[in-house]
Amino acid sequence: MSSRGRVSALLPDFPWDTIAAVKARAAAHPDGIVDLSVGTPVDPVAPIIRAALSAVAEVPGYPTTHGTPELRAAAVDALKRRYGITGLDPAAVLPVIGTKELIAGLPRLLGLGSGDLVVIPEIAYPTYEVGALLAGTQVLRADGLTRLGPQSPALIYLNSPSNPTGRVLGVEHLRKVVAFARERGAIVASDECYLGLSWDSRPFSILDPEVCDGDHTGLLAVHSLSKTSNLASYRAGFVAGDPELVAELLEVRKHSGMMVPYPIQAAMTAALGDDAHEAQQRERYRARREQLRNALQGAGFRIDHSEAGLYLWSTRGENCRTTLDWLAERGILAAPGDFYGPTSGEHVRIALTATDERVAAAVERLRAN
Ligand SMILES: Cc1ncc(COP(=O)(O)O)c(C=O)c1O
Numbered sequence: 001m002s003s004r005g006r007v008s009a010l011l012p013d014f015p016w017d018t019i020a021a022v023k024a025r026a027a028a029h030p031d032g033i034v035d036l037s038v039g040t041p042v043d044p045v046a047p048i049i050r051a052a053l054s055a056v057a058e059v060p061g062y063p064t065t066h067g068t069p070e071l072r073a074a075a076v077d078a079l080k081r082r083y084g085i086t087g088l089d090p091a092a093v094l095p096v097i098g099t100k101e102l103i104a105g106l107p108r109l110l111g112l113g114s115g116d117l118v119v120i121p122e123i124a125y126p127t128y129e130v131g132a133l134l135a136g137t138q139v140l141r142a143d144g145l146t147r148l149g150p151q152s153p154a155l156i157y158l159n160s161p162s163n164p165t166g167r168v169l170g171v172e173h174l175r176k177v178v179a180f181a182r183e184r185g186a187i188v189a190s191d192e193c194y195l196g197l198s199w200d201s202r203p204f205s206i207l208d209p210e211v212c213d214g215d216h217t218g219l220l221a222v223h224s225l226s227k228t229s230n231l232a233s234y235r236a237g238f239v240a241g242d243p244e245l246v247a248e249l250l251e252v253r254k255h256s257g258m259m260v261p262y263p264i265q266a267a268m269t270a271a272l273g274d275d276a277h278e279a280q281q282r283e284r285y286r287a288r289r290e291q292l293r294n295a296l297q298g299a300g301f302r303i304d305h306s307e308a309g310l311y312l313w314s315t316r317g318e319n320c321r322t323t324l325d326w327l328a329e330r331g332i333l334a335a336p337g338d339f340y341g342p343t344s345g346e347h348v349r350i351a352l353t354a355t356d357e358r359v360a361a362a363v364e365r366l367r368a369n
Helices: 015-027 047-055 069-083 099-109 127-135 171-184 243-256 262-273 276-298 320-329 356-367
Strands: 093-096 117-120 138-141 155-158 187-191 219-224 237-241 302-304 311-315 348-351
Touching: 015 320, 047 262, 069 093, 069 219, 069 237, 069 262, 093 099, 093 243, 099 127, 099 187, 099 219, 099 237, 099 243, 117 127, 127 138, 155 171, 171 187, 237 243, 276 302, 276 311, 276 356, 311 320, 320 348
Parallel strands: 117 138, 117 155, 155 187, 187 219
Antiparallel strands: 093 237, 219 237, 302 311, 311 348
8 A cells, every 4th residue: 555645735725726816806907907916027038138048049968957157156256246245166056946946845955854943934935834844844933033942943044135024134133043053053044035126224145244254154045036137937046055055955956857957047147147137127126116115105004124125015904805805996916914924914915026007007096095
């Protein structure tokens, strides 16, 4: 008799199914839906990236799991130029097929199991928990180290700027997490998907010398090109940091065929080598954020955190599903806060990822309120 079980039974229900009805209501608006529920880019991929992709489209061979030397050098240079990260060896960079894939597999790739504890933010991107559940570890939601008591976690996730709250962790907080992790033998995985999208305060990488004193031991920074370079469709990200940990991830991923396609590696190299397209995209989001923020506040919403990242963490001081209904009547779809943890049931997450035309439509509807 096989002992086969359904792996999906380990996982929570797919939360997006719970907003299907409210989405249908928003879609019934005579001027169409303004979908601000997901953080998916809508602006075109920059020409310089598309050219790099198509320039190698005829190459037939397998790509390497570690990525081309050009890609890894471009990542090291970009992290230095954009975020002041120094001392990173190109060997300690590993491309991934979008960072969601890495996050969902990380506890298993690191060899964690039922005896281990994974700490995730109290209000968190759901895939941190998914990865822990797939590996069968314990999971604790905690933003402060005191919540941990005497426990020694195996892995601590950080996400600054946060999805969904837009909260940015200060240098002192990050330094304390690094010191705590080193004391207790934990790995810190810092999801830095939104590091390039800051508005009102400066986020820091876990690999910033001000945070880790130039010592990357036990630290992994996870970087996605989905948001900053509009590359969600390409599936493009990388992990960088502790050379030993990255070498271990590389070894397992080599055996598993977890390779980033070669044309995507070329596209990533171009994207990491060019800051102009990134700056242009940031300015698009800045303008949309400004308009949506003013309109939401004018319509009686309070916006918490949101000092960086792609979302306005908004509340009307009521159950988030009531707020979702209120927005859907105006043809606007948001994501309910209860997707992200048990303590965020009065917030909705409003994404900045809609075209200027759709953002203007949302603003008009909120103003007409
Ligand atoms: C916090 C966070 N991490 C990781 C990801 C995954 O990004 P990707 O798989 O596109 O690299 C997302 C996407 O929304 C995110 O919000």
